[in-house]
Amino acid sequence: MSADVDNIFRALAAPERRLLLDRLHADNGQTLGQLCEHMDMTRQAVTKHLKVLEDATLVVPIWRGREKLHYLNPMPIHEIAERWIGKYERGRLRVLAELKAKLEGETDGSI
């Protein structure tokens, strides 16, 4: 079933789960084992957090042979943004986001 908005916000409301999304954003398509490396959490805890992220469709599992790979799905966050960002504001917000990234030196090269 389609994840409802409550599920998405609930999934995002834990720093551990946002950290998992950050890890997938940096390197998409990881196994549970890879995600557990350098993580200050037990394998069981990571599994539990991934389940919540999967239920919210923020993480999508894809089987490659016997390996279960986890991918970050940006669509729910994009749809939430689309709901409240007016159709004429997009360009201005992008300019502001670029300016912020430039001033803070946080740009990763993407627009």
Next chain:
Amino acid sequence: MVQSEFVYVTYIRTTPEKLWQALTEPEFTRQFWMGTSQECAWKPGASWKLSFSDGRLADSGEVVEVEPQRKLVLKWQNHLFPEMTAEGYSHMTYELEPAGETVKLTVTHVMEKSESKFIKAMSGGWPIILSSLKSLLETGESIESTRRSPKGM
């Protein structure tokens, strides 16, 4: 990682028939896909072209696998930016699965190359295109900014 890959999943309140039509017929695609239209016979081995309304070719490729209303796999090469053309073919897959009142659409886009510039560029484009497709099918209106080619392209 030896390949670059993105996966997008969105649930759309529609039927597989309507979603397939929206993904393949020009009168729909031009409304949510930057004013582009596709030219394709939708048969295995058929050539595939995506062009802007002024006739410029954006991307081209070939149908690898097609199962109407279920699955489509395309070989896909970009033609707008020389450094992306040089990367060669990527593979793009649509999978449609009924899920209750909705259809689950999974889009995967893979390039057998690490740090692909094309996949990175597409990863910025797919979310807005897919959100607009969802909006078109659910409300009858696509997102305004996706109805014409982006500035400077």
